[in-house]
Each structure stands twice: as structure tokens, then as C-alpha cells.
Amino acid sequence: MSHNIRALAARCCYDVVDQGLSLSEALPKAQALADNALDKALLQEMCFGVMRYLPQLEAVCSQLMSKPLIKQLRPLQFLLYIGIYQLKFMRIPDHAAISETVDAARELKGQSLTRLINGVLRNVQRQPALFDFSAAPDAIKYNHPGWLINELQQAYPDNWQAILDANQHKAPLWLRINVSKIHPTDYAAALTRAGIDYSRPLADLPAAIKLAQAQDVTTLPGYSDGWFSVQDAAAQYAAVLLNTEDGQRVLDACCAPGGKSCHILELAPQAELTALDKDPKRLLRVHDNLARLGLTATVIAADAAEPDSWWQGKQFDRILLDVPCSASGVIRRHPDIRWLRKKADIAALAELQQRILKQCWQLLAPGGTLLYATCSVLPQENQQQIARFLQQHSDAQLSPLPAQATQQYGWQLLPGDHDMDGFFYACLNKAATHSEKA
Ligand SMILES: C[S@@+](CC[C@H](N)C(=O)[O-])C[C@H]1O[C@@H](n2cnc3c(N)ncnc32)[C@H](O)[C@@H]1O
Structure with a gap:
């Protein structure tokens, strides 16, 4: 049976925003029901678009409807967003966008709502001023949650708007x-x-x-x-900064899906790499990537914060910690992140990151190098982590990063810089003799 693309897109957006699925989970499932490559691409464009403009789409609807659709009608509310997004941002002729969206409502069991949907879309078509958000609150004006805008304003008083703007653009x-x-x-x-x-x-x-x-x-x-x-260029710096030599023992402690592990081995094919990740399912992709590129590593499913359960007692010369993070630097590639991530997640992530960092530091040989990396732009996960760690570890020394690095505790790349993702790197060297502060 052939499915209506807009109905699939509406359900996919509902699954993400209301049910908390990531777009990387929900979209492939929806795309599997699309007939051909063009429809799959259309589906993606609509879902990405709704994620990027959700507050403005909600605001337009709220001007045209007395209240949003609720409960089992929620997918139809997202169908309205899909319809409005097409009219405002896509080059689909208006009449086709409207009639296809109304057809999709029937597939979503919304026969009784076809007049309402048609009416809302015709109003959007007739009233371009509905999209004037110059006096709207920042969350609507910039299409990001208020808490994230606040964090960025505090961390980057001069360029928070540029970050929000970069997040709205398609990544190369x-x-x-x-x-x-x-x-x-x-x-x-x-x-x-x-x-x-x-x-x-x-x-x-x-x-x-x-x-x-x-x-x-x-x-x-x-x-x-x-x-x-x-691989985004920002992520390509990881293996380069780690500067592994053939014969060295290397740990990639949060390795899946394996992009950086493979890069390390491409640059130092004779390195002895242990690629570890907590998620066995994600490790399947590490195996696939190693196989496709003809590379070899010891792959382990384990918790990097609990080395007693897996570490054999032989220290590493290089450690890469590409720790789990808010992913606030890659919102342009994953526009759903801004809706899935909550303010409270940041402190919890920062604790986990600090635990992984402390535990893995013990596995680093004296004279070795540990590279801490995140795809986050939030200082709590980046500079503040390194400052805290350095205070507690006198055997750790921050090594200088490229000339572009202006921050005291590492190198913060912002999304859009040289058309790259937002990323953070801090390179820590371990003193040749070990002495840890209490
Ligand atoms: C940013 S991703 C890593 C991306 C990877 N380095 C690459 O370049 O392909 C973070 C990874 O950390 C893993 N992870 C989360 N908590 C972990 C833990 N306690 N120990 C080990 N891995 C963990 C997640 O499963 C996820 O695969």
C-alpha cells in the first residue's frame, strides 16, 4: 500500500516532539514506508523543517485556531505544521501543498477536520504577516527553547545569535x-x-x-x-590532535559508531587500538566501519566510567574521550536535539563526563596524552570540566591547541565556523611521574 508522504511526516514529527523519539530513530522508520528516493527526501525535508521552525509554526496555528488539537488528534496538529511549512518554506505550488495535506488528514483519520485544515492553510496563504515575529519572544523569534537561548546568551554574549542562525542552516x-x-x-x-x-x-x-x-x-x-x-571537519580534528604513532596503545573510550576510531587507525595503522562503548547496538556500526575500511581494533562493550570491569591493567599512550554530551553543537545536523534535550540533562551529563574523565585518566601512561572532546557548545560540558579536572589533578597539564584556540581551557569551535559543526577539544598531557592531589 502506498502511503501519503505528509501523513508519514506528521506522524514522524509527533513521534519526536510528543513521544520523545529521536529523528534518527523515527525518520528511517517513516522513510521505509515511502515509495521512492524522491519521497524519502521530501519526507526528510518536511520533518527537518518542522523541527527547525516548530515555535513559529505553533505560533501561526495559535493565531488561526482557538486551541490546538489534542490527544488522538495530535498527529493532525503536526500535519498542520507540515502544511504551513510547505507554504512558507518549500517550492511546492500552494494548491498542491494544500490539497495533499488535506488528503493526508484523511489517512490520519481526520475526515472531520479536513475543512479546518483547509481553512487554516488558506489563511496562511493569504496572510504573510502571520510570519512577522519581529516583536515575538526570543524562543519564537529564534526557534529554540528559551533555556538554551539563555545558556548561549550567557556563554557567548557577542555571538549567540550567530550560533542560533547557524543551527537553522543545512550542514554541508x-x-x-x-x-x-x-x-x-x-x-x-x-x-x-x-x-x-x-x-x-x-x-x-x-x-x-x-x-x-x-x-x-x-x-x-x-x-x-x-x-x-x-565526517564533519570539526570531528576530523580529533584524530589529528591525538597525534597517535604506530605501535602506541590507544583507547577510544566512547567510540561508537567508530568515526574517530577509524580515523586514528588510518593515520597510524600499526597502533594498537581498543575501541570501547557502553552501547552494544551502536558497536555493531563500529564493526561495520572497521570492516569497510579494512582496519583492526579490539572492540569492547563496557562502561568507560568503570574500568575495573574491563581494563587489563596495561596503561595507554593515547586516550580519546569523545564523551556523551548535549550535542548542542550539532543542532544544524540534528534539528530535533533542541526539543529532546532538557535543561536538567546538562548537569547530569556534566557529572557523567567528569566521572569518565577521572576514571580514564588513571589508565593513561605517564607522559601520555588524553584528548577530551564533545560536540557541545555549553561551557558546563567543556571549559568548566577541564578547569575542574585540572584543579584536582596536578599531574595533568593542558597542552596548547591550534592557534585558533582562544579559550583558556581548550578549543571551542562554534557551529558555522568554517562551515563546521560546533565542537570542543582539550588536550591533556600526563606528567612523567604520577602525583594526584587528594
Ligand atoms: C559522541 S558519541 C561518540 C562518537 C564516536 N566517538 C565517533 O566518532 O563515532 C558518545 C558515545 O558514548 C557512548 N557512551 C555513553 N556513556 C558511556 C559510558 N559510560 N562508557 C562508554 N561509552 C559511553 C554512547 O553510547 C555513544 O556511542
Whole structure:
């Protein structure tokens, strides 16, 4: 049976916003019911769009309806958002957007609401002023939850608006060229031969290639030969900063799905890598990625904060801690994060991060390097963690990061900087002899 794309999109948005599923879980399920690649792409665009503009879509509806639809009619409320999003932001002809949305209402058992939905959408079409939010509260004006706007205003008084703006834009497709298989310049030449437009804008990351337009990566040169991986440039700094040498013992303590583990091995194929993650399901993707790229690691499902349960007693020369975090730096790629994440999550995450950091520090050999990383822009998960850790560990020394790093306790990349995701890095060196403060 063929499904109405707008009905699928409405249900998907309902699953995320009301039921708390992530878009990465809900969208593939919806897309599996779509007939073809075009419909899958349309579905994605609508769901991403509703996540990006939810407060404004709600505000427009509240101007046109006495109250929102509730209980079993909630998916139809999201269908209204899908309809309004199409009219305002997509290049679908208005008449098609409206009639398809009304048809979708029937599929969502909303026969009795087709007149209401038609009426709301026709009003949106006729009244562009409904989208004037210049005097609206910040949460509506900027399409982010108020608590997150407040956090960003405090942390970045000069550029919080630029961060919110970057979060509203589509992220580009970055490739990481597998230097153990092909030189980035040769890969760039292969792209040129294939007529694919790209740039290599980062002098300190020569293996990072940005495509001018996103495309199905399986159609790019060398996909099945493991010539590249898809990875945002900000994340590509991890393995570079870790600076692993062949023969060293390396721990990637929060490794799944394995992007950075694979990069470490591409740069140091003879390194002895232990790739650990708490989530056995996510580790399946680590195995897949290692296999596709022809790399080898010891993969362990365990808790990085409880090394007694898995550590064999031999210290590591390098440790990467890409800790679980708010993901507030990658909202442009995962627009649902702003609705799924709650203010209270931040303190809980910060505690977990500090525990992982403290426990794994003991596993680092004297003279070794630990790289702490998050895809967060919140200081509680970043600079404040490192400041707190350094206060308690006299054997830890912060090593200087690239010249761009201006913060005292690490390097904070903001979303949109050089068209990259928001990321944080702090590189800690362990003194050659161990002495930990009480
Ligand atoms: C930011 S992701 C890691 C991304 C990965 N480094 C990459 O580049 O592909 C964080 C990971 O930490 C894992 N994790 C969360 N708590 C953990 C813990 N206590 N011990 C080990 N892994 C944990 C999650 O399952 C998740 O896969």
C-alpha cells in the first residue's frame, strides 16, 4: 500500500516532539514506508523543517485556531505544521501543498477536520504577516527553547545569535579522505574527473573535502574501496590532535559508531587500538566501519566510567574521550536535539563526563596524552570540566591547541565556523611521574 508522504511526516514529527523519539530513530522508520528516493527526501525535508521552525509554526496555528488539537488528534496538529511549512518554506505550488495535506488528514483519520485544515492553510496563504515575529519572544523569534537561548546568551554574549542562525542552516557534506588508501589530492582529482564540485578549505586538515552539494555517498568515487568516510571537519580534528604513532596503545573510550576510531587507525595503522562503548547496538556500526575500511581494533562493550570491569591493567599512550554530551553543537545536523534535550540533562551529563574523565585518566601512561572532546557548545560540558579536572589533578597539564584556540581551557569551535559543526577539544598531557592531589 502506498502511503501519503505528509501523513508519514506528521506522524514522524509527533513521534519526536510528543513521544520523545529521536529523528534518527523515527525518520528511517517513516522513510521505509515511502515509495521512492524522491519521497524519502521530501519526507526528510518536511520533518527537518518542522523541527527547525516548530515555535513559529505553533505560533501561526495559535493565531488561526482557538486551541490546538489534542490527544488522538495530535498527529493532525503536526500535519498542520507540515502544511504551513510547505507554504512558507518549500517550492511546492500552494494548491498542491494544500490539497495533499488535506488528503493526508484523511489517512490520519481526520475526515472531520479536513475543512479546518483547509481553512487554516488558506489563511496562511493569504496572510504573510502571520510570519512577522519581529516583536515575538526570543524562543519564537529564534526557534529554540528559551533555556538554551539563555545558556548561549550567557556563554557567548557577542555571538549567540550567530550560533542560533547557524543551527537553522543545512550542514554541508564533508568527507574525510582515507590517507592510508589514497592521497587527498588524488581523491580530489577523482572528484574533478567525476564532475563533482568540492573545496578543500582547511589548510590544517588537508584530508577534509567539502562537497558543494550533498549527494548519495555510495555514488562517489571509491565508496566501496574505503577511500573516504563521511565526517564533519570539526570531528576530523580529533584524530589529528591525538597525534597517535604506530605501535602506541590507544583507547577510544566512547567510540561508537567508530568515526574517530577509524580515523586514528588510518593515520597510524600499526597502533594498537581498543575501541570501547557502553552501547552494544551502536558497536555493531563500529564493526561495520572497521570492516569497510579494512582496519583492526579490539572492540569492547563496557562502561568507560568503570574500568575495573574491563581494563587489563596495561596503561595507554593515547586516550580519546569523545564523551556523551548535549550535542548542542550539532543542532544544524540534528534539528530535533533542541526539543529532546532538557535543561536538567546538562548537569547530569556534566557529572557523567567528569566521572569518565577521572576514571580514564588513571589508565593513561605517564607522559601520555588524553584528548577530551564533545560536540557541545555549553561551557558546563567543556571549559568548566577541564578547569575542574585540572584543579584536582596536578599531574595533568593542558597542552596548547591550534592557534585558533582562544579559550583558556581548550578549543571551542562554534557551529558555522568554517562551515563546521560546533565542537570542543582539550588536550591533556600526563606528567612523567604520577602525583594526584587528594
Ligand atoms: C559522541 S558519541 C561518540 C562518537 C564516536 N566517538 C565517533 O566518532 O563515532 C558518545 C558515545 O558514548 C557512548 N557512551 C555513553 N556513556 C558511556 C559510558 N559510560 N562508557 C562508554 N561509552 C559511553 C554512547 O553510547 C555513544 O556511542
